[in-house]
Amino acid sequence: MLKKIALIAAVASLAVGTASAHDAGKNAKVTLVFDHVLPNVPGKSMRGVLVEYGPGGYSPSHTHAKSSFIYATVLEGEIRSQVNKGEEKVYKAGESFVENPGDHHGVSANGSDTKPAKLLAVFVVDTDDTELTTPDK
Template structure:
């Protein structure tokens, strides 16, 4: 019986506290509080560090380019294409979620790789971790002079 009364007393105290917390304050009642604006910052993006760019001596008009792509935690690349380049990507560190147009989403872990055919639309590339960076080695075989990344964002 004592336990029931004690629990009932706790319930009454909790109800009073809840009604006080939910009651409008003078500031709210007079609309003097500034409105709260929700700010959502875009995720960070990847950074590229070129390693080597060299014309292929045995294939006229083609260039070999290698680069390291760093993805900070939660970084995401904008949807893009790599022109007419053939692309090879190898995960050096972390996990990267990727999707090419017309294909399912895949997660690639350290030591895994993928290729992109010329003209492929890369609609998703992101670091899956909220705390750890990810890093790729990316190799392009492209037409000499072509841009290696063309964003598909509306202009």
């Protein structure tokens, strides 16, 4: 299943492009890999975002669109994550975590200084929301 998700993300990334113009962070690449209106949930869409961190890479602390529910799965390597000043956790390939509407993502980083890491974040979000991520000021 994990290989299937990675293959879908890789193929979709060829057609879609970068998710947003904000600062992706250090040694980080953020790519929108799919965007689909949910036909049975009026006003909602599902968007997939592939986040790739090089060794030591990270994203700045941030929040997401207020309507967004996020299910993130680590595809490769290890991801350090901290949500809402909770405990910082390390997720390994195949492990997942969620972010609820209004959550603050204080840490999102590669857990390694020597190996790359990737995660796929699947957003359920209001279709009209155009900015998925807002870095802290």
